[in-house]
Amino acid sequence: xxxxxxxxxxxxxxxxYDQDSxxxxxxxxxxxxxxxxxxxxxxxSDENDxxxxxxxxxxxxxxxxxxxxxxxxxxxxxxxxxxxxxxADLKWQLLEGQERDDLVMKRLIGLCEDIAELRxxxxxxxxTDSISTSPKTQNLSD
Numbered sequence: 001x002x003x004x005x006x007x008x009x010x011x012x013x014x015x016x017y018d019q020d021s022x023x024x025x026x027x028x029x030x031x032x033x034x035x036x037x038x039x040x041x042x043x044x045s046d047e048n049d050x051x052x053x054x055x056x057x058x059x060x061x062x063x064x065x066x067x068x069x070x071x072x073x074x075x076x077x078x079x080x081x082x083x084x085x086x087x088a089d090l091k092w093q094l095l096e097g098q099e100r101d102d103l104v105m106k107r108l109i110g111l112c113e114d115i116a117e118l119r120x121x122x123x124x125x126x127x128t129d130s131i132s133t134s135p136k137t138q139n140l141s142d
Contacts, residue, residue: 080118083111086107090111
């Protein structure tokens with residue numbers, strides 16, 4: 001053993017550890033590196049959470065758009081069924097001769113307007129005014 005009973009060795013080690021805790025030390029303790037690596041991993045995880053949250057928001061917005069589209073399609077389907085029922089009713093009344101020509105024309109114009117509302121508007125689409133002034137329509141009302 002040393003004269004001091006091994007204290008020099010211990011003091012030397014203590015001095016080494018004291019240097020690690022010193023802010024001016026050039027050595028960086030391994031546990032600090034581990035802590036910083038863990039912090040970096042946590043930050044990466046947080047970034048992934050943020051990306052996940054944005055993906056969730058995007059998905060919810062798409063679902064909302066799809067729901068709006070689905071509602072519009074359901075409304076159009078209901079309107080189409082209504083028009084089909086009205087057309088079938090008008091057909092049978094015409095075949096049985098129960099309707100007057102002027103009432104038939106009004107009902108046909110109403111059906112045409114409803115059908116025109118179902119289509120997406122285009123520049124080449126005809127208005128309902130041109131239907132009422134077409135030669136066929138004038139012949140029917142004569």
